[in-house]
Amino acid sequence: MRDGEAHVLTAEADRTVMETIRDAGIDELQALCGGCCSCATCHVFIQEDYMRLLPSMNEDENDLLDGSEHRQEGSRLSCQIRITDSLNRIVVQIAPED
Amino acid sequence: MSSSPIPAHVPPELVRTYPFGHGKSTTRNVFDIIDELHDGPAAIYAKELYRERAGWVFRKAADIRDILMDSEHFSSEDVAAFAKLTGNWTNVPLGIDPPRHAFYRALLNPLFTPSRMAALDDDIRSHAQSYIAKFHDRGHCDFVREFALEFPIRVFLGMMGLPLELTQQFLQWEKGLIQAATLEELKVSTQAVVDYLKEAIEDRRLHPREDLIGDGIVAEVRGRRMTQDELIGYCFNIYLGGLDTVASHLGHFLRYLAENPEQQALLRARPELIPNAVDELMRALSCVTVGRNCVKEREICGVTVKPGDRVAISMMLAGRDPEEYPNPREVDFSRKPRSISFGHGPHICLGIHLAKRELRVALEEFLKVVPPFRIPDGSVLQTDCAVVVQLRSLPLEWDV
Numbered sequence: 164m165r166d167g168e169a170h171v172l173t174a175e176a177d178r179t180v181m182e183t184i185r186d187a188g189i190d191e192l193q194a195l196c197g198g199c200c201s202c203a204t205c206h207v208f209i210q211e212d213y214m215r216l217l218p219s220m221n222e223d224e225n226d227l228l229d230g231s232e233h234r235q236e237g238s239r240l241s242c243q244i245r246i247t248d249s250l251n252r253i254v255v256q257i258a259p260e261d
Numbered sequence: 262m263s264s265s266p267i268p269a270h271v272p273p274e275l276v277r278t279y280p281f282g283h284g285k286s287t288t289r290n291v292f293d294i295i296d297e298l299h300d301g302p303a304a305i306y307a308k309e310l311y312r313e314r315a316g317w318v319f320r321k322a323a324d325i326r327d328i329l330m331d332s333e334h335f336s337s338e339d340v341a342a343f344a345k346l347t348g349n350w351t352n353v354p355l356g357i358d359p360p361r362h363a364f365y366r367a368l369l370n371p372l373f374t375p376s377r378m379a380a381l382d383d384d385i386r387s388h389a390q391s392y393i394a395k396f397h398d399r400g401h402c403d404f405v406r407e408f409a410l411e412f413p414i415r416v417f418l419g420m421m422g423l424p425l426e427l428t429q430q431f432l433q434w435e436k437g438l439i440q441a442a443t444l445e446e447l448k449v450s451t452q453a454v455v456d457y458l459k460e461a462i463e464d465r466r467l468h469p470r471e472d473l474i475g476d477g478i479v480a481e482v483r484g485r486r487m488t489q490d491e492l493i494g495y496c497f498n499i500y501l502g503g504l505d506t507v508a509s510h511l512g513h514f515l516r517y518l519a520e521n522p523e524q525q526a527l528l529r530a531r532p533e534l535i536p537n538a539v540d541e542l543m544r545a546l547s548c549v550t551v552g553r554n555c556v557k558e559r560e561i562c563g564v565t566v567k568p569g570d571r572v573a574i575s576m577m578l579a580g581r582d583p584e585e586y587p588n589p590r591e592v593d594f595s596r597k598p599r600s601i602s603f604g605h606g607p608h609i610c611l612g613i614h615l616a617k618r619e620l621r622v623a624l625e626e627f628l629k630v631v632p633p634f635r636i637p638d639g640s641v642l643q644t645d646c647a648v649v650v651q652l653r654s655l656p657l658e659w660d661v
Contacts, residue, residue, distance in 0.1 A: 190599040196609040197330050199359070201366050203374070223367045230374020261375030261614060 164191055165257050174246045180255060181205040181241035191257050198242040203227040206258035209237040209244075213253045217244055233259045267315065270565050271306045279307030279318060281550060281575070284442060285646040286653075292513075292546060295577045296590055303562040307573065311552065311648075312444075316571030317564070320578040322585035322601060324561055328553060328574060329606040332359045335553035335572060337608060343438070343501070344494065346448040347455050352501070353487070353494035359607050368480045368487075369495070369611055372473060378614040381420070385619055388415045389626040397630050400661040401637070403654045405512045408627075410435075413507040413619055417500065422472030423461060435504050439647060458496045462489070473499060503612045505649045506549055507619050512652040513546040514539075514624065517592065519636045519657055524592065529628050534594045539620045544600035545592045547576040548650040551604065576602045577650065634659040 164170065174183045184192045184205075196202035200223050209217065214237055220228075224243050228234050241255065267276055280287065280294050287294065298305075303321055310316040319325060328335050336358050344351045351357065354365035371377075392412055396402040414431045418424065434457075437450025465474045477487065477495050487495065518525040528538055555570040566572065579601050581589040586598060603610035610616065634657045636642070643653040 190597055193599055195601075195603060195605065195613070197326070197606045199363065199607045201363075201370065201607060202609050202613070203370075223363075223370070226367070226371045227374070230371060230376050232376050232379060 164189070165259060167256075174250075174253075176246050176248070178246055179242050180207065180244040180246065180253070183246065184241060184255075184257075189257075192241065193260070194242060196242075200224055200227065200240060200243060203231055203240060203261070205241040206231055206233065206261075207239060207241045207255040208235060208258055209239050210254045211237060213250065216249050231258070231261050233261065267306065267308075268567070268570070270567055272564065275302060275304060275306045275564065277301075277305045277307060279305070279310060281573075281577075281646045281648075281650065282307070282310045283312045283647050287644050287646060288641055289644075291548075291577070291644050291646065291650050292581065292590075295575075295581050298578060299581065299583060299589075304564045310571065310573050314571055316552075316573050317566055318573050318575060318578070319562060320575070320582065321562075322579040322582040325574050325576075325579045326601060326605045327561070328572060329601075329604060329608070331559070332362075332607065334555060334557045334559040334566075336556045337362075337553060340552040340554060341501075343447070343451045343497065346444065347452045348490070348493075350455075350490040350494045350497075352498045353491050354611075355498050355502070355608060356494070362607055364482050365491075365495075366607065366611075368482050372476055372480075373611050373613075373615060375614045378618050381416070381615070382618065382622070384419055385416055385622045386626060388412055388419075389623050390630075393626055393630050398661060401656065401658040404515050404657050405508070405652050405655045408623070409508040409511040409515075409655075412511070412623060413504050416615075416619060417503055420473050421461070421496070421499070422465070422470050422474060431500075431504070438501070439505055439649065439651075440645070454497065454500065455493055458493055458500070459489075462492050462496065499612075502610070503615065505651060507616050509548045509649050509651040510543065510546065510616075510620060511623055512655050513548055513650075514542045514620065515627070515634075515657065516636070516642065516652060516655055517542065517546060519634055519655075521592070522633065522635070524594070525628070525633060527594065528624070529633070532625060532628065535624050535628075536617075536621055537597065538594045539617055539624065540600065541592055541594055541596050541598055543602040543617075543620075544580040544586065544596075544598040545589070547580040547600070547602035549602070550575045550577070550648045550650075551608075552648075576604070631657075632659045632661070 172187045181194050193204035195204045224240050228238050305318050307318050308315050354362050392408045414428050434454050441447035551574045553572045555566045603613045637658050640656050645651050
């Protein structure tokens with residue numbers, strides 16, 4: 164969560180990180196566009212160790228993140244990250260709201 | 262107004278008159294009407310929804326999200342009548358379905374990001390201040406006519422690089438687009454706006470500048486620039502999207518604060534709650550309905566929606582759905598609602614960060630400058646219940 168409170172969620176393979184967080188009822192992650200890379204309201208910070216395991220960012224995601232006032236090194240849109248085995252135990256923090 | 266015939270696949274018991282649609286108005290509080298609809302069936306078939314046209318209304322937020330995500334069955338193309346009346350253009354990107362929609366959206370998203378909108382803060386604030394300065398000493402105002410309607414137009418004109426003196430002209434055109442009683446009237450108003458936008462685009466080609474028109478001219482969709490028709494659709498879409506929607510929400514918000522002095526006092530005492538209050542008021546007092554056309558048969562809530570059927574998606578209903586929000590009638594500024602008032606799915610409001618900023622700044626400035634305000638005794642508030650539900654006027658008074 165934004166305030167650092169931790170939630171442990173069980174993720175199903177092939178779903179996105181955004182869907183996993185949203186379906187756990189965590190409303191802080193707004194994910195307004197429903198996962199079509201259009202709104203940047205599912206912005207999260209990824210721990211450094213996991214960054215290199217993620218699929219690379221496309222231009223649309225990059226553009227959207229560029230527009231956030233809170234972009235930092237580990238920024239990603241969680242709707243663009245699909246859960247795979249290699250991401251086991253991934254830790255993400257929800258970015259502040261823009 | 263005569264209704265279109267009810268198709269055979271519509272169960273007769275679901276056919277209802279619906280309080281919202283072109284030309285309808287009420288003196289009741291519209292949100293009480295919304296709450297009553299939540300006591301009824303999950304799906305109704307509304308007579309006379311869009312002028313004489315009938316259509317489905319689904320009241321649950323979950324169904325509304327579902328429809329908004331399902332562009333395979335529910336299309337946005339040809340939903341708004343404007344474009345087809347005056348030529349070959351379409352609203353960009355509102356009138357375009359996925360996957361093509363995403364190409365345009367990728368072009369537009371960077372123009373409306375939070376950081377770009379944050380840069381407009383000072384302009385937005387000074388527009389709000391200049392309107393409030395005109396009436397705050399007087400002890401009363403008509404908030405809708407003297408603030409809400411014009412304020413978003415000024416912000417829009419600034420972003421488009423158009424002269425602020427056009428505020429009244431744009432307001433007149435906007436009324437023509439929204440209140441047109443016949444398609445012929447709608448055509449005339451649409452044509453006037455399109456003609457003006459064409460001139461503005463031409464001017465910007467000759468004198469390039471960095472504003473939304475200039476940015477639109479040089480922006481690329483899949484490696485090419487937009488055509489003239491696409492540019493018109495883009496400018497028209499921005500025009501249409503941001504004016505009466507912000508104005509209408511502001512009217513409902515201020516009415517709520519006037520009628521609920523303890524909530525008004527809370528925001529005065531704790532202005533840091535205003536950003537959250539905007540989200541909560543957007544949920545509870547949302548006032549926009551969007552449309553989709555069914556293009557492939559689908560079952561929802563036990564009814565069959567067939568190709569050619571119109572579906573009205575009411576954000577007003579979604580925001581007050583008791584299955585989605587506990588105590589939906591209660592406005593609670595500490596609630597952090599995940600609302601769908603700005604839409605959901607691919608067509609989610611492009612101007613969301615701008616709109617929220619305008620609403621927040623308007624509330625901040627109004628509460629800062631104007632003393633505790635109320636609606637004068639005996640006022641009758643008339644609300645127009647079209648696709649954007651809007652108070653016709655909102656008289657407010659305060660002690661000076």
